[in-house]
Structure formats: C-alpha cells, structure tokens
Amino acid sequence: MTLTAEEKRQKARKHYNASLDLCPARQLLEAISSKWVTLVMLALEDGQQRHSDLRKLIPGASQKMLTSTLRSLERDGLVLRHVTVSVPIRTDYELTPRGRSLLRIIFEMKEWAEEHMDDVAASRLEHDRHRLAFN
Template sequence: MTLTAEQKRQTAQKHYNASLDLCPARQLLEAISSKWVTLVMLALVDGEQRHSDLRRRIPGASQKMLTSTLRSLERDGLISRHVTLSVPVRTGYELTPLGHSLLRIVFEMKEWAEENMDDVAASRMEHDRHKLAFN
C-alpha cells in the first residue's frame, strides 16, 4: 500500500523524537526553553502588553532580544501581535490559546525553580568547593 505525502507526514508526526538532531520537536523544544521565552510568557499572563510594557516587566531584556523573542513566539503561534493604527502606532502582544496551553508548564518550571533554588544553590557551592579542593 502506497501512502500519500499527507499520510506519511501524519505517520511521522506520531513518531517525533526530540533526541534526534533534525527532529522538528527538538527544534521546538530548543525554541521554547529559552529564558526569554519563559519571561515573556509570564509577563503576558495578565493579558495584552505593549513592547515598552514588556521591557519594564522583564529587567535585562534588550530591545533587540525582546523583539527577536516576540517574533519567534508569534511565528510559532504562541502569541499574537495586534497593531492599532494611531499616532503613534500602537502594537500589543498577547498569548494565543496555544500559548496558554504552554503556560501551565512554564508556571510549573517557575514554581519548581523557586521551591528548589536553595537546594540547587547549596549543591553548586558544594560542587565548586569540592572542585577547588582538587585543583
């Protein structure tokens, strides 16, 4: 039996393996695991935000990094961009339903980091102390 291109694509989709270098799922995982993606998504949890609002809510984010992150998130369908024609032009960003579905995981990672930071910090100190002792 010969499969159509669409059938082959659907079959391959069921077998994504993020461990493989060229797997689309791996590429997506790389894109959504950026700290800037996490911080932007958390900043958008309260609804639509302008670029300037996001820069204030995310200390350390340069205009270039924020713009790049927003473009990537929009391309992946995780946020939507709304342009209001006015003087000056007003542009806002908000999470899409797909973005909201990822937000649950982002919150879990944030909570895990906050709950475990003391243990991680202690482990880092012990590791560094041990490493210095043998160098």
C-alpha cells in the first residue's frame, strides 16, 4: 500500500524521533543527560536523602542548582519529595521506580567512563598537542 505524503507525516508523528527539535523524547534526553541529574540520581541510589545530605554528597552543587535539579526530577516522575512538618521543615528525596530504572543506565555510563577515562584523557592530550602544533 502506498501512502500519501500527508499519511506519511501522520504516521511519523506517532513515533518519537529524538533528532527532531521539538520531539518530547529529545527534550527528555536533554533533561536527564545533565551532570547534576546524574550525580543526584547516584546520590539517591541507597535510599532517601535529605536536601542537606545531598549537598554534602555532591560537591560543587549549589543550593540553587540542587533544588532546580530535584524539582525537575520530581516533575518527570523520577524522584519523590517527602516533606515532614517540623522545626525546621525536613525535606527528603528518593527515587521512584521509574527513577530506579534510569539508574541502571546511569551506572552503565559511570562504569564506561571509569573504564575508558585513561584512554579518553590520552586522546584529549594528543588532540590538543596536534592542534597546538598547527596553530
């Protein structure tokens, strides 16, 4: 069966294509590929953590960046926020089942980075030397 151009466009709309600018899958990839997302997810691996504990576990994360990252993860259904009324108010975060499923992939990326970092560092050094030689 031959499809008209309009039918092809409609069929294509049913499938996500992360290469397209406005594709929801692309937007999600952009959101979850942040280094802060990766570090927060790894910090939550062992269970609930307070906001203040997460700041200690993630050196270099400002309070603003951490809060923004946690809100984004909560919005995407990857993290749950628990507020306990006390003085001061206690806020804890934990991964959802969806977040745990992403954590598996993050672990694979982390392991890959640790396994290949020496080779990547050597490649970077060689590349930079080569560029300096021709500039």
